[in-house]
Amino acid sequence: MKKVLILGSxxxxxxxxxxxxxxxxxxxxxxxxxxxxxIGLLEPQIHEFHPGTVVVxxxxxxxxxxxxxxxxxxxxxGEQGLIDAAAxxxxxIFVGAMVGFCGLAPTLEAIKxxxxxxxxxxxxxxxxxxxxxxxxxxxxxxxxxxxxxxxAIFQCLEGEKKDQVEKIILTASGGPFLNKTKSSLxxxxxxxxLNHPNWKMGAKITIDSASMxxxxxxxxxAYWLFGVKQEEIEVVIHPQSIIHSMVQYIDGSVKxxxxxxxxxxxxxxxxxxxxxxxxxxxRLDFAEIGNLTFFRPDFEKFECLMLAYNALTIxxxxxxxxxxxxxxxxxxxxNGEIRFxxxxxxxSTAMEKIENHKSPDIDAIFECDKETREFVMALS
Amino acid sequence: MKKVLILGSxxxxxxxxxxxxxxxxxxxxxxxxxxxxxIGLLEPQIHEFHPGTVVVxxxxxxxxxxxxxxxxxxxxxGEQGLIDAAAxxxxxIFVGAMVGFCGLAPTLEAIKxxxxxxxxxxxxxxxxxxxxxxxxxxxxxxxxxxxxxxxAIFQCLEGEKKDQVEKIILTASGGPFLNKTKSSLxxxxxxxxLNHPNWKMGAKITIDSASMxxxxxxxxxAYWLFGVKQEEIEVVIHPQSIIHSMVQYIDGSVKxxxxxxxxxxxxxxxxxxxxxxxxxxxRLDFAEIGNLTFFRPDFEKFECLMLAYNALTIxxxxxxxxxxxxxxxxxxxxNGEIRFxxxxxxxSTAMEKIENHKSPDIDAIFECDKETREFVMALS
Numbered sequence: 144m145k146k147v148l149i150l151g152s153x154x155x156x157x158x159x160x161x162x163x164x165x166x167x168x169x170x171x172x173x174x175x176x177x178x179x180x181x182i183g184l185l186e187p188q189i190h191e192f193h194p195g196t197v198v199v200x201x202x203x204x205x206x207x208x209x210x211x212x213x214x215x216x217x218x219x220x221g222e223q224g225l226i227d228a229a230a231x232x233x234x235x236i237f238v239g240a241m242v243g244f245c246g247l248a249p250t251l252e253a254i255k256x257x258x259x260x261x262x263x264x265x266x267x268x269x270x271x272x273x274x275x276x277x278x279x280x281x282x283x284x285x286x287x288x289x290x291x292x293x294x295a296i297f298q299c300l301e302g303e304k305k306d307q308v309e310k311i312i313l314t315a316s317g318g319p320f321l322n323k324t325k326s327s328l329x330x331x332x333x334x335x336x337l338n339h340p341n342w343k344m345g346a347k348i349t350i351d352s353a354s355m356x357x358x359x360x361x362x363x364x365a366y367w368l369f370g371v372k373q374e375e376i377e378v379v380i381h382p383q384s385i386i387h388s389m390v391q392y393i394d395g396s397v398k399x400x401x402x403x404x405x406x407x408x409x410x411x412x413x414x415x416x417x418x419x420x421x422x423x424x425x426r427l428d429f430a431e432i433g434n435l436t437f438f439r440p441d442f443e444k445f446e447c448l449m450l451a452y453n454a455l456t457i458x459x460x461x462x463x464x465x466x467x468x469x470x471x472x473x474x475x476x477x478n479g480e481i482r483f484x485x486x487x488x489x490x491s492t493a494m495e496k497i498e499n500h501k502s503p504d505i506d507a508i509f510e511c512d513k514e515t516r517e518f519v520m521a522l523s
Numbered sequence: 524m525k526k527v528l529i530l531g532s533x534x535x536x537x538x539x540x541x542x543x544x545x546x547x548x549x550x551x552x553x554x555x556x557x558x559x560x561x562i563g564l565l566e567p568q569i570h571e572f573h574p575g576t577v578v579v580x581x582x583x584x585x586x587x588x589x590x591x592x593x594x595x596x597x598x599x600x601g602e603q604g605l606i607d608a609a610a611x612x613x614x615x616i617f618v619g620a621m622v623g624f625c626g627l628a629p630t631l632e633a634i635k636x637x638x639x640x641x642x643x644x645x646x647x648x649x650x651x652x653x654x655x656x657x658x659x660x661x662x663x664x665x666x667x668x669x670x671x672x673x674x675a676i677f678q679c680l681e682g683e684k685k686d687q688v689e690k691i692i693l694t695a696s697g698g699p700f701l702n703k704t705k706s707s708l709x710x711x712x713x714x715x716x717l718n719h720p721n722w723k724m725g726a727k728i729t730i731d732s733a734s735m736x737x738x739x740x741x742x743x744x745a746y747w748l749f750g751v752k753q754e755e756i757e758v759v760i761h762p763q764s765i766i767h768s769m770v771q772y773i774d775g776s777v778k779x780x781x782x783x784x785x786x787x788x789x790x791x792x793x794x795x796x797x798x799x800x801x802x803x804x805x806r807l808d809f810a811e812i813g814n815l816t817f818f819r820p821d822f823e824k825f826e827c828l829m830l831a832y833n834a835l836t837i838x839x840x841x842x843x844x845x846x847x848x849x850x851x852x853x854x855x856x857x858n859g860e861i862r863f864x865x866x867x868x869x870x871s872t873a874m875e876k877i878e879n880h881k882s883p884d885i886d887a888i889f890e891c892d893k894e895t896r897e898f899v900m901a902l903s
Contacts, residue, residue: 298776301682307799309801386779389781394804395783395788395802395804395805395806396788396799397780397782398778398780399780399781400776400777408774411774412774412776415774418687421689422773422775424774426771426775429692429759430760430817430819433817433818434816435814436813437815438813
């Protein structure tokens with residue numbers, strides 16, 4: 144029986160993690176669930192999965208929930224509640240399913256306890272990859288990717304030697320704007336940007352997919368997860384999202400992991416690793432699919448992709464600045480404050496204007512994140 | 524320094540094996556080369572690779588070569604020469620690169636010495652899979668597939684647990700007649716059948732690809748190599764021959780191995796296993812390839828495919844009968860004695876008429892092979 148803490152149980156990844164766990168009542172129990180604000184969704188999860196503790200980041204909503212569910216489980220609140228849960232509760236697997244940067248502090252607590260870290264929260268590695276991977280080695284914490292691309296790479300690397308990897312090939316659907324011209328991106332609506340062709344995900348990551356910043360974040364994530372050089376990470380557009388990513392070895396052989404676009408598969412793999420468990424998910428039917436296509440990404444149109452490679456080249460806090468600027472820019476776009484095509488310009492401006500720090504510690508990262516957010520929010 | 528014996532050094536696989544070995548002069552040396560008849564091709568191989576021994580199956584040609592090369596290396600002749608070489612010489616890796624059934628006896632000698640068996644000769648497993656795999660376990664010989672499909676599956680299984688395999692997906696190019704109608708197969712010429720779209724191979728295997736008996740043989744080969752049930756082996760048509768085969772696991776995840784259609788890749792993998800070695804072979808470029816397609820195989824048109832599944836169902840000597848009948852039928856087709864569409868009818872007739880033996884020993888297999896060949900040669 145593995146004990147699981149889910150950081151962000153009411154988001155897309157959190158819900159799917161519970162969908163997986165529901166199928167294996169003998170194998171998993173829930174130690175804790177945490178949410179930002181959605182106590183309405185959390186309440187039925189409490190009734191079904193009986194966590195000993197829940198955490199609500201919004202303190203007022205947390206107190207409201209506490210009153211409502213009486214003694215059904217322990218309720219912690221606030222950012223400190225998240226950190227306390229990760230630092231003190233009894234669990235085996237920490238599922239980092241929160242959106243954005245705010246998952247970092249509790250994730251570091253889990254790492255320091257040598258837990259299994261099933262990581263969907265890519266920002267954790269983007270902003271603090273050097274620190275996180277160093278701490279994982281130091282505290283013997285095992286980092287298991289939940290992102291479908293990184294799970295694919297992780298699966299392809301099983302049984303292989305890392306020094307025999309030549310290249311990682313990240314596949315990208317290309318999102319809803321794959322076939323739009325660069326100039327027409329200025330006029331796309333929020334609704335169009337939220338209409339992802341293959342994946343049903345949260346709003347932030349869906350917009351990131353439309354701008355291809357999601358792939359940019361994944362490049363940086365892959366860099367830290369797999370210890371490859373940035374020139375060894377290639378992006379190829381694959382609109383069907385069937386090949387989830389590939390690894391090319393020094394002998395020219397390529398291994399790929401394939402599956403239907405369903406996050407339950409990589410989530411289950413991370414939870415049951417190093418084993419696989421039988422399930423009833425629909426299977427691939429290659430004759431039915433018929434056709435898998437591939438294109439080179441258009442770096443001119445999807446500027447965010449190049450910004451990510453640049454952030455890796457600069458290093459230090461550059462990925463943190465890129466990520467924070469992107470979070471605020473996406474927020475502004477979703478609020479109708481800026482055009483879609485403005486997102487990369489905002490990020491680029493932030494990367495130019497904000498001072499970079501080499502090998503930042505956790506405080507420097509938080510400071511840089513805060514500074515960037517304030518800078519971008521103040522941009523008109 | 525690994526010592527290598529190549530059974531069949533002047534065929535397509537043998538030549539490619541030497542092409543690979545030429546790139547790694549520090550890692551491999553040639554203990555012995557064997558040929559059926561092509562002493563003209565063998566002679567420069569002797570000068571370049573300096574084997575201690577060569578074997579020529581044709582005794583007269585063997586004596587001719589012996590006279591010609593004087594004392595440059597030891598020359599053995601005849602079927603017994605092949606067996607003696609496998610049984611007595613000092614080598615680490617036995618490369619089974621001969622065409623057809625005649626590779627079995629020397630392969631068994633290598634197995635009984637617990638050697639690494641790099642097997643391109645699929646007939647060995649088709650006719651004697653039960654015996655060969657039993658002996659490999661008994662003598663702790665390691666069987667490494669060289670067939671591109673089976674190498675792909677073998678690579679996909681690295682780091683995975685065999686009891687977590689759900690299905691093996693063998694890809695098939697479909698050969699030159701993929702888009703022909705069934706009725707038009709009666710009139711195809713030898714030249715058309717020899718014109719494979721992707722692979723440059725020997726005549727026998729190229730005809731087998733055109734009839735899809737090659738895939739039929741591979742189904743049986745996969746059955747024995749990977750210990751799966753026959754209903755767990757699926758064939759999918761993939762005309763580009765880029766995905767060399769796939770494995771589906773019990774969680775629905777699929778792993779594939781991909782590469783350009785070049786036998787040097789699986790040969791090198793078998794020779795360097797469990798490591799991979801850097802090489803200068805051309806690499807895949809997915810954007811350049813653009814498109815991978817998949818179709819269900821047409822079992823009505825490619826009757827040989829169904830005959831192979833039937834042979835597995837019947838078991839015993841049925842695969843041996845199927846294989847021997849196919850070898851003679853292909854020979855007759857290449858000689859212009861029968862139509863292409865007659866091949867499956869001949870095999871089917873042999874499978875009906877010749878008595879089946881359960882769990883045959885080596886003598887029963889040789890007897891069945893001989894009986895089938897005589898039966899098919901006598902068919903008009």
